[in-house]
Amino acid sequence: MLENREMLQDIEDVLFTERQIAVMVERIGKEISRDYQGKNLLLISVLKGSVVFMADLMRSITIPARIDFMAVSSYGSGVKTSGVVKINMDLKIPLEGYDVVVVEDILDSGKTLHYLMELLQGRGPNSIRVCTLFDKPERRETDVQASYVGSQIPDAFIVGYGLDYAEKYRNLPFVGILKPEVYA
Numbered sequence: 001m002l003e004n005r006e007m008l009q010d011i012e013d014v015l016f017t018e019r020q021i022a023v024m025v026e027r028i029g030k031e032i033s034r035d036y037q038g039k040n041l042l043l044i045s046v047l048k049g050s051v052v053f054m055a056d057l058m059r060s061i062t063i064p065a066r067i068d069f070m071a072v073s074s075y076g077s078g079v080k081t082s083g084v085v086k087i088n089m090d091l092k093i094p095l096e097g098y099d100v101v102v103v104e105d106i107l108d109s110g111k112t113l114h115y116l117m118e119l120l121q122g123r124g125p126n127s128i129r130v131c132t133l134f135d136k137p138e139r140r141e142t143d144v145q146a147s148y149v150g151s152q153i154p155d156a157f158i159v160g161y162g163l164d165y166a167e168k169y170r171n172l173p174f175v176g177i178l179k180p181e182v183y184a
């Protein structure tokens with residue numbers, strides 16, 4: 001951990017340790033394995049934030065699953081999403097016949113997922129649901145619902161385990177609350 005000093009000095013508190021995250025991911029993997037038994041499961045990871053979660057989650061799923069990736073960015077700098085979503089990389093797989101689970105890092109205002117769900121729904125999958133590691137329900141501005149949630153969290157800006165601020169801190173193995181003065 002000492003090698004992380006440069007990033008650690010920007011962290012106010014550890015919100016979830018590696019161990020706590022592993023327990024949440026394992027639980028979600030079990031839920032998905034149970035619910036999608038006999039179905040045609042396709043996991044769609046929304047890059048870049050969900051890359052670490054996806055890598056762990058797919059290995060905790062015990063039924064056959066395909067994976068694909070989509071890269072999006074929402075305009076708006078700093079810690080807020082504008083709702084205008086740009087597709088930087090699209091899926092390689094047509095969605096017809098698949099039972100899709102969209103894997104997200106965090107559900108905040110819900111604007112990003114609201115846009116994505118409309119887009120993906122329009123491509124005619126069998127079914128589509130949302131799986132998010134973290135959820136900030138207080139901040140919701142749309143009606144997006146997640147079927148699988150690792151943990152609800154309070155309204156704070158968190159980083160690590162894939163989550164960034166200005167592309168930094170994604171490689172921290174735990175999830176921490178970023179000191180407000182870092183983004184103020």
Ligand code: IMP
Nearest residue numbers: 081107108109110111112157158163164
């Ligand atoms: P929404 O569109 O407002 O729901 O924002 C979703 C996206 O904003 C996530 O996929 C993240 O990229 C980013 N985001 C929201 N809250 C946080 C946070 O606390 N830490 C890091 N990124 C966040």
Ligand code: MG
Nearest residue numbers: 049163164165
């Ligand atoms: Mg981000």
